[in-house]
Amino acid sequence: MYVAVKGGEAAIANAHALLADRRRGDRSVPALRLDQIVEQLALGVDRVMSEGSLYDCELAALAIVQARGDMIEAIFLVRAYRTTLPRFGYTKAIDTGAMLVERRVSATYKDLPGGQLLGPTFDYTHRLLDPELAAGGDVAEPLQRASEADAMPRVSAILAREGLIEPDGDMSQDHIPGDITREPLEFPMARDIRLQALSRGDEGFLLALGYSTQRGYARNHPFVGEVRIGEVELELDVPELPFAVPLGSVRVTECQMVNQFKGSAKAPPQFTRGYGLVFGQSERKAMAMALCDRALRATEFGEDVVAAAQDEEFVISHTDNVQATGFVEHLKLPHYVDFQAELDLVRRMRAEHDARENAGRAEEKREAAE
Structure with missing residues (x-):
């Protein structure tokens, strides 16, 4: 507890009360639900x-209200609450190929099986x-509602039929995915662990890194093979039952980046993959994640690591905004003893510096007098 301030615990209690008052704001304005x-x-x-x-969704909304709209503080609150929840098991891997698609666009093929589906987007x-x-006007209904889409095979599957893209991952069938919420990070890390860290990494940090790869700070020539947003079903294997039990659905955003690769001694020229998957509708985050994923696979393809986005330890160690917040904001806590020690050190160094300066000037004057 931060008690090293005038007033101690009483001051902290008053700070909490003031925070609650500012969070509520003007009482004449209805409270947010x-x-x-x-x-x-x-x-x-x-x-x-x-x-x-x-x-x-409701817990996330509560965190946003409690944090007064500070998104990183809200994320911190949700993470803290998450640690209190019991773990019942792991669901089966979601099948994004069977997604109930709300939005699906590709920058590589104009006409592709299943078509382009614009969905809700700021792009246009x-x-x-x-x-x-601001006036609370009614929202216009879409002129024409999209009908149920046909099957939507991935763009990467189209390229795979021609043998023009790398296989989708090299994990063995009996590979057990890691869990960064239960196991400490160790470098180098498997791609599934790295993708977990990227998925919950800070959007702004990943966006900046992804942007850097396009400005020449990594050898990346990406195309958006596909971005799709929609609902996917979650299923859980129960030991007592011979089939998986549906638990419900979640909305996710998936991005597959297609990147040019000139080939190496071990692999022919082909396209390689960058992958992003996040909760909800967040294609900017998914795209940035896919760009970073591909950049971090540099050593896998025998490419030189020359940019920050290709440095696994740098990217993964700094992408977590909760951890970054802790390190930066702890500087507000009392460091009186440390500062006094440094203050004394700087004073001694300054005194020694001034003594040398004075001695030098005295020597110059003596030489001038001679």
Whole structure:
């Protein structure tokens, strides 16, 4: 507890009360309800769920309110709550190929099986403030609702039929995925562990790294093979039953980046993959994750590690915003003893420096007088 301030615990209690007062704001304005946040600030809720690694819309909305809109603080709250929950088991790997797709776009093929599905996106909007929203205006209904989409094979599967893209992963069938919430990180790490860390990494940090790979700080020439957003079903194997039990569905965003690879002594020229998967609708995060995933596979393809985005220890050790927050914000805590020690050291060094300066000037004057 932060008690090394004037007033001690009483001051802290007052700080908490003031925080609660500022969080509520003007009492003449109706308080936010969690369902309003879930429905109308859904992308913020999705980010908190993804980086907090807990899929619960209402808890994420509660964290956003409690944090006064500070997204990283909200993520911290969700992470802390997550540690209190019991672990019943692991669901089966989700099948994104069977996703109930809401949005699906590809930058590699104009006409592809299943078609392009624009879905809800800012991509085609003008970045102009809409005064009608401020007035609480009704939202126009879509002119034509999209019908049920046909089967949507992945773009990577199309390239795989021609043998033009690397196989999808090299994990053995009996490989047991790691769990970064239960096991400490060790370098170098398997790709499944690395993807977990990237999935709940800070969106801004990953976006900056992904951007750097496109500006020449890694040999990356990416194409968005596909971005898809939609609902996937979760299933859990129960020992007493001969079949998997459906638990419900979650919304996820998946991105497969297709990257040019000129080949090596071990592999022919082909396309390689970068992969991103996150909770909710967050294609910017999924795309940045896919760019970083491919950059971090540099040694796997015999490429030189020359950029920050290719350095596994650098990327994974700094992508977690909760850990980063702890290291940065702990500087606000009392460091009186440490500072006094450094203050004394600087004073001694300054005194020695001034003594040398004075001695030098005295020597110069003596030489001038002679």
